[in-house]
Amino acid sequence: MSLDFSGKCAVVTGGSNGIGLAATQALTSGGAKVWILDRERPRESTFEFLPVDVTDPASISAALAKTGAPDIVVANAGTGSEAEMTDTSRESWDRILAINLSGVFHTVQAAAVLMKPRRRGAIVITASTNSYDGEARLIAYNASKAGLLGILHTAANELGPFGIRVNAVCPGLIRTRLTQRHFDQPEVLRNYFQHIPLGRGGEPDEVAAAIAFLASDLASYVTGAALLVDGGQMAAKFGTWDEAGAEFSGGRWRLR
DSSP states (O other): OOOOOTTOEEEEETTTSHHHHHHHHHHHHTTOEEEEEESSOOSOTTSEEEEOOTTOHHHHHHHHHHHOSOSEEEEOOOOOOOBOGGGOOHHHHHHHHIIIIIHHHHHHHHHHHHHGGGTOEEEEEEOOGGGTSOOTTBHHHHHHHHHHHHHHHHHHHHHGGGTEEEEEEEEOSBOSTTTHHHHTOHHHHHHHHTTOTTOSOBOHHHHHHHHHHHHSGGGTTOOSOEEEESTTGGGOSSOSOOTTTEEEETTEEEEO
C-alpha cells in the first residue's frame, strides 16, 4: 500500500541532512510539495528551501507565511553534544534545549495556528529512545528529548478536536552526520548492538518511512503516539547477542 501525499504541503525542519533529508525525500516521493526549513541549505538543489532558526519563533512564522498553511509538519531539527553531567556548561545546556525542545515547541505552535482554522493536519516530532533512558554524557540531550513527549501528549490532546494529529518517532542509533563517528568504531558498535535485537543500527530512510506513515492517511486514527524505531533496543534489557551463538561482522550481529 503506497503513501499518497498528492496535493499536500509539507514542512520539514532540519531537513537538509540525516533523518530530516530522508523524510523530505519520502514525502516528496509520495507527491507532496516539501519545504525544508533549516539553517543550512541542502546539497540537493531540487528541494524548496527557506533559511530558518528554530530557536526564533519569528523566523519560523516568517517561513510559514511563505510556505502557506502546511498539511504536514515534521519537527525534526535537533543537535547534541557529549559531556559528563558535572562538566556540562550552561552554554551547552541552553543551546541544546533551545534547539531540541523550544525549537519544536515554536514549530508546533506556529503550525497549529495555521492548521486549526482548516480543521486538519499532521505533525510528526522527532524524539528519541533517549526520551526514556538516561544515557551517560548526554544529560542536556536526554532532557530535551524527554521534554518532547510532554509537547507530544499535550499537543495531541489540544489539537485533536481540530482534526490535527500529533505523533512522534523515537529513533535509536541511526547513521547520520552526528553519529557517523560511532559507526566508524567497530568495537563500539559490537558492544552497543549486542543490546539491540535486530543486531544493527538504523539508516535515516528507515526512520523516514515511519515518519511518512504517521503523516499519512493510513495513520488517520493515530495521535499522541511515540513510535520506536530502534531495532528493538527498548524491548531488551540485558542484551540479546552473545558469541556462543552469534558473531559480530560487517557492523552487525548475526546468528552463526
